[in-house]
Amino acid sequence: MNQPLLSVIVPCYNVEKHIDKCISSIVGQTYPNLEILLVNDGSDDQTGAICDAWQERDARIRVMRQQNKGVSYARKTGVENATAGYISFVDADDWLDMNMYANMMAALLSTQSDIAQCGVFMVFEDGRIERYENRHETENFEILERTEGVKMILDDKKWRSWMWNKIFKKNLFDHIDFPNLICYEDFMILHLLFHNASQSVYLNDAYYFYYQRIGSALNINTIHNKLTRDLHWASANYDRYLFVNQHPQYHEMLPTVRNKALTAELNFFRNAVAYPNFFPDETFQQCLRQLQSIPFSCKDAIPFVFKLDFLILKTLPSCYQPYRRLLFFCNKLF
Numbered sequence: 532m533n534q535p536l537l538s539v540i541v542p543c544y545n546v547e548k549h550i551d552k553c554i555s556s557i558v559g560q561t562y563p564n565l566e567i568l569l570v571n572d573g574s575d576d577q578t579g580a581i582c583d584a585w586q587e588r589d590a591r592i593r594v595m596r597q598q599n600k601g602v603s604y605a606r607k608t609g610v611e612n613a614t615a616g617y618i619s620f621v622d623a624d625d626w627l628d629m630n631m632y633a634n635m636m637a638a639l640l641s642t643q644s645d646i647a648q649c650g651v652f653m654v655f656e657d658g659r660i661e662r663y664e665n666r667h668e669t670e671n672f673e674i675l676e677r678t679e680g681v682k683m684i685l686d687d688k689k690w691r692s693w694m695w696n697k698i699f700k701k702n703l704f705d706h707i708d709f710p711n712l713i714c715y716e717d718f719m720i721l722h723l724l725f726h727n728a729s730q731s732v733y734l735n736d737a738y739y740f741y742y743q744r745i746g747s748a749l750n751i752n753t754i755h756n757k758l759t760r761d762l763h764w765a766s767a768n769y770d771r772y773l774f775v776n777q778h779p780q781y782h783e784m785l786p787t788v789r790n791k792a793l794t795a796e797l798n799f800f801r802n803a804v805a806y807p808n809f810f811p812d813e814t815f816q817q818c819l820r821q822l823q824s825i826p827f828s829c830k831d832a833i834p835f836v837f838k839l840d841f842l843i844l845k846t847l848p849s850c851y852q853p854y855r856r857l858l859f860f861c862n863k864l865f
Contacts, residue, residue, distance in 0.1 A: 540609030573599030603716035631738035645728035650737030
């Protein structure tokens with residue numbers, strides 16, 4: 532079978548304890564025609580040295596260096612430097628089944644799809660390995676055309692908004708802007724990539740091992756990190772709401788994305804009001820404008836307490852911060 536070149540992009544930041552296992556699982560793939568791009572995102576541990584050593588050992592590996600800008604810019608750097616017609620991403624603390632790319636590329640090419648994705652194993656620090664979702668289908672894979680594929684991504688249940696369990700045709704990234712977020716950047720662009728694709732294929736077998744590491748960007752639980760995640764989650768969901776609102780073929784998903792956007796925005800306001808010094812006032816004003824632009828009904832499927840928050844922000848926004856702070860301090864007292 533024809534084996535087109537596949538570029539594998541690995542953002543690397545302070546992962547000296549994990550990067551060897553990750554790279555080993557990539558170079559050991561039964562699909563050999565790989566270009567492996569290790570993007571050292573300003574690491575200050577031994578990650579860079581380990582990447583350089585791998586570059587000396589395997590001619591398919593190229594190391595790129597940049598100042599620390601986050602995973603989104605590292606992926607952007609990889610895409611801009613990739614020479615293959617197909618692109619995949621791997622997080623540097625995860626690893627792959629040896630047959631992942633062989634089976635995914637076979638499905639991608641045989642079905643003439645633009646995106647292939649596979650199932651995922653969750654790996655926990657206590658050693659547990661669990662499949663993310665149970666497999667119910669009897670077929671090895673399923674194929675969806677553009678509209679249904681985008682709906683599945685917007686639903687974000689079985690077809691999750693993850694970059695790393697997928698292979699993309701590189702041209703899908705034309706005119707895609709990688710957002711400057713510390714997390715959820717994939718949530719902001721996955722629906723756009725599927726919108727650019729004419730067809731996608733989902734392999735029911737799981738090949739990707741996703742390591743739930745406490746020290747990763749999503750799992751650092753300082754107050755500032757949590758509030759920043761809340762802000763970026765609100766931005767990502769609002770962006771999806773705007774996208775669906777602008778494309779009638781996806782309007783079936785409007786209630787889902789609208790309620791997610793409302794809930795994400797309100798969650799940010801609730802937590803940010805409790806810690807008012809973390810964000811400038813213009814951040815609150817921008818989020819308030821976003822929230823107020825979303826249509827709302829008391830019949831919406833969001834918790835009642837969020838509905839009350841929304842009504843206050845919609846009609847008397849100047850009263851919201853005193854209201855939430857009063858509730859916050861009352862909860863601390865009682």
